Amino acid sequence: METYELDGWAVLGDRTRRTIFERLADRPQSVGELAAGFSVSRPAVSQHLKVLKDAGLVVDRTAGNRRIYQVDPAGVAALRAQLDSFWTNTLAAFQQSVELDKAGDPVSTTSEQARVRKQIVVSAPIERAFTVFTERFGDFKPAEHNILAAELAETVFEPRVGGHIIDRAIDGTECRWARVLAYEPPHRVMFSWDLNTQWQVETDHDKTSVVDVRFIAESADRTRVELEHRDIERHGDGWQGIHAGVDSEGGWPLYLQRYAELLKSEA
Structure with a gap:
């Protein structure tokens, strides 16, 4: 298809x-x-x-x-996903336009500058692409991406709105560094980024950013995964460091590469 x-x-x-x-x-x-x-x-x-x-x-x-x-059903699901993506981009552009009019100042472009967008096409049906991303998140998340004092034992993605992404160390300590904000299999998952500019857990949710991941069927066995990390400026002074980190080759590109490799190895 x-x-x-x-x-x-x-x-x-x-x-x-x-x-x-x-x-x-x-x-x-x-x-x-x-x-x-x-x-x-x-x-x-x-x-x-x-x-x-x-x-x-x-x-x-x-x-x-x-x-x-x-x-x-597959064609209708793909059409719905495309429409969702269309409206997301359209509303984001509208919001930016409103902010520009309201501010009347180039500084209002900060919101757009504080976004990171990445995408990858994986060789998997949309249902499997979504399932592996959520249920196997810990299998492609780099083990060195861990702020716990002890070695990382596992990362758990709780598959529900209100759930968390949890890092657990071998000594039993935990770090709940993300909250699941949207869970819409097999088309979309969204979670918060609850780490501050010092790469520690941020307890003020007004100072956290959002990671929005969408899954779009390109054919029966190919899925385009679009990841957008936005509102990074909400982290306050020094947000550029977070932006640079997640935008770098060791950030979201590494996650998506390892995710694609995991899918390919189990095909």
């Missing part, structure tokens, strides 16, 4: 085509069943189905001497 960006929404802009899609969402149907509810001809319905199928929104199968059409 290809990545369709927002083309699917243009396809559904046609009223008849949208109605066909909605009826297929209720249950699988043949061309004859679909045509019975329209004033258009069966060939016209077949043409609309071809457009929906080419857009990755519908699949078909043979049942006796009939061809049955149904909604493709």
